[in-house]
Amino acid sequence: MRIARQQRPPRTGPAPQDWSTGAQPLTRRLQRLTERLRAFDRRRPLVWDLHLTGVFVFAALVDAAGGWRNVAFNDEVPSWLVLVMSLGFSVPLLWRRGHPLAVLLVMLPFSLANAASGAHLQASFLQMIAVLNIALRLPLRTLVWSLCTVLVPLAVGATAYPVGSWDQQFVPMLYSFALVALLGLAVRSRQEYTASLVERARQLEVERDQQAQLAAAAERTRIAREMHDIIGHNLSVITGLADGGAYAAASSPQRAAQALEAIGTTSRQALTELRRLLDVLREDGDAPPAAELAPQPALTDLERLVDGVRGAGLPVDLTVEGDPGRLPAGRQLTVYRVVQEALTNSLKHGGPKATATVAVRYGADAVTVTVTDTGAGGDATRTGTGRGLAGMRERTAMYDGTLEAGPLRRPPGGWRVRLHLPKEPDQ
Structure with missing residues (x-):
């Protein structure tokens, strides 16, 4: 009797996805490095935020040391005010991922002071990092409020220091805002698309496991049905032969011997069929050739x-x-x-x-x-x-x-x- 069996390897947990198949060696190295950085960031997000914020603070302080005067509308702004504004633009970035809109609002007073004083600090462009995180994490309508938050200080600066035309002061910032917002939306859409693929793969894996469980249940039901038919029929035959042999034992020993011989033949046939059936349940999958090639009962x-x-x-x-x-x-x-x-x-x-x-x-x-x-x-x-x-x-x-x-x-x-x-x- 040949009964199909579906074997499944043991599962020890979800295996990590390898998205670098077919990529060039340099690309694979960059992908592995990026994945390690992301894994470290997921385990210790505060460490990464502190280091990145430290870089921004250092760059703002370097500009505040004197370089800001090269592009300032007013180079007589007090040094302490320049220092405070530089820290106001850089330190809040520590919370850029969890509360990007709040970070942008915290920067708003320093941006207004920067525009009104004419310092024109380069650190004001750190607002774009908050805009990037808003595009990545918050609803799209939040970008409208972010644009207003960025343009109000520009209007104040253009009014206090009307250097050149208004478009020369507004257009570069608008281009920067649009570029950063589009970049954030592109990254966000890519992340959401990748997350949907991962979720789809997870659902397919769950469906595959469910199908395997259903197949295993159906196989167990089929085997139980076969065992019931084999054992029930042969035991009934053996019982009838035994009753007949016991009845004939006193009057016809030859009939009793024939009954015993038939009982032995039926028992051997039942054992042979049971061995063939139970061979499909062996864990090692090495069923004997006789069990694999034995035909099922036919007409x-x-x-x-x-x-x-x-x-x-x-x-x-x-x-x-x-x-x-x-x-x-x-x-x-x-x-x-x-x-x-x-x-x-x-x-x-x-x-x-x-x-x-x-x-x-x-x-x-x-x-x-x-x-x-x-x-x-x-x-x-x-x-x-x-x-x-x-x-x-x-x-x-x-x-x-x-x-x-x-x-x-x-x-x-x-x-x-x-x-x-x-x-x-x-x-």
Whole structure:
């Protein structure tokens, strides 16, 4: 018996994604370096913020040491005011990622003082870093308020120090603002797109795991159904043979010996089928070749199945009409298992004087099987809590067939199982 099995490797956690496949060596190195910096930033964000803010503070103080006079509208601004404004533009950047709009608003008084005094500090362009973080993290409408926050000091400066035309003072800042905002939006869209791809990959992984679990559950159900059919039928045959042998032991020792021999043959056959079935559950995946190549029961095995039931003491009449043609192995197995389970129930519940008939008819578009017995077993004994009838219905439903099972009217009484299994269109 060959039953497919799906093996899954053990999972120890999500593996890191490698996005550098096919990239040049230099590109891969840069990507690895960037990923390390990002990982360090995720673990210790304050360290990175302190270092970056320190760089900005140092650059602002260098400009405040005297370089600001080269571009200032008024080079007589007090040094202490220049120092305060330089620190006001650079120190708030420590909180640029968590509160970018608040940082820009904190810079607004220093920007107004810078414009009104005519110092024209280069540190005022650090406002663009806050604008970049706003474009990265906040709703897009926040950029409108950010633009107003940047343009108000420009209007104050243009009014206090009307050097050149207004467009010469406004246009460069507008270009800078637009460029930084577009850069932030581009990075943001890329991050969101990458995050959506990662989420999609995670969802696909979850769906794959769910499909694997469903496949494993279906496989366990199929194996349980096969084991029920194999064990139930063979144990019923062995029980019938043992009862008959015990009855014949006193009057006919030869009949008793034949019964014991049949019990041994049936037991060996059951063990062989169980070994074949359980081999698919081996963890190492090294099932013996015999288990891999052994065929499943087919329609040609019905005669042997009926002979075994006859040997167990239940008279069975088998009739076959029509030509089975090229019936697929799965449908043949379904017919075989339904007949097997029906005869097993007849052995269990039919009583000592029961007889059974099996009629198999191969039509042009369907296979019809009717198993009838004359046993005395009624509804209570045939439709208990076991898996027999449920297993037959599950097998039938797999191929869009119908199964009817129930008692016959008295007299004469008995039980009938009728299977209607449609063929595939091309058969």
